[in-house]
Amino acid sequence: MCLAIPARIEELNDSGNAIVNLGGVRKEISLALLDEVSVGDYVIVHVGYALQKLDEDEAKQTLAAFAEMGQLDELRAELMESGT
């Protein structure tokens, strides 16, 4: 039940709810726990409530960190330097 998924806000309605797109399915969720949500934002939806907004810049930085080669990179650099 904790398997909450990111969903895109498609529409805001008067009752403080939003329509989200959850993997192709449109669903009404509550925004009672989150301020300042706009159409196009991605939110984490859990048991029918938006829990938190997702930050695109942070997501990009995290993805960039995945690609860092850590010690392998250093190793390669050392090998290059030593001319092997």
Added chain:
Amino acid sequence: MKYVDEFRDGELAKIISANIAQEATAVSGYNLMEFCGGHTHAISRYGITDLLPANVRMIHGPGCPVCVLPIGRVDQAIRLALEYSVILCTYADTLRVPASGGLSLLKAKARGADVRMVYSTQDALKVARDNPEREVVFLAIGFETTTPPTAVAIQQAAAENLNNFSILCYHVLTPAAMHAILSVEGGKTVPLNGFVGPAHVSTVIGSKPYEPFADDYNKPVVIAGFEPLDVMQAILMLIRQVNDGRAEVENEFTRAVTREGNLKAQHIVDEVFELRDSFEWRGLGSVPDSALKLRSKYFSFDAELKFNVDYVPVADNKACECGAILRGEKRPQDCRIFAIGCTPDNPVGSCMVSSEGACAAHYTYGRFRQIPIVAEALS
């Protein structure tokens, strides 16, 4: 950016996996606990253990709300449904949790109890509005992610004078359980080098509540998202902390988790709930200050008080190892009846019910790989 596929990329997984293989050099190994059932599920589903060197061992934690619910708590809900004829609303996961007398909420339903599955607390409120002549009880379970939605529902019910609505409040707290894991009486704790911290719980409570585990217990904590690459990167970050002799709270899930968390949700929870002195967990026993109850101004919405149904502790099935598994002492395949007498279709213990339960995750994704458990490896 869809926030899903990007975090399941196979090429990136290879890079992280190579980094882990390079850097996991400690001979004593790395025993890392993923606290949360969501991570347990991801680890099994994506076969992450297969991408880890043999000296990196993942230990499942107690962060599966259905798994830690003791039998006596399910019994309370069943009694309300069968003896008091309430409409009992619940999340799907609790329906099949084995209770006393061979019952579960689902089997009680077959006996005529009015048990209804809801997706959200809003659905439970609707059932109460639509059935003013009936009592409607919502079985409120879960960690800090499901607590704010329950709090919102209580505030709404109070505002609407929805007097036929009440809850069985079984909301529990993540930091208290982590504390319990690290301080099991008799010092029989599992040797742990660090925690993968929960994703969604942390979106609500922030990273701050984990700081005592780094500062006081000297255990690194890395909060991770629920996608496979998130979990792998968090494992790498933990390995790096162990290698450097650091114990810090680090955040891999910065796209959704801040140090302070969701303050609005925290305020709503605080307005509605206060700490219970003590609450019994399956596997961990009674843990002080580890669960919530309604504040006195909301007592009329407390089903335990309203119907006077006391909690009666009940021992687990003798064959079931759920308790030891929830403490990280045993693995699902150490249970004698795993996959034989106990399957997701016919669960004997709670860990076989929810897809986040350690036994159900192992069963469903066929990860029966034999890894020597820590206790053996150490002796």
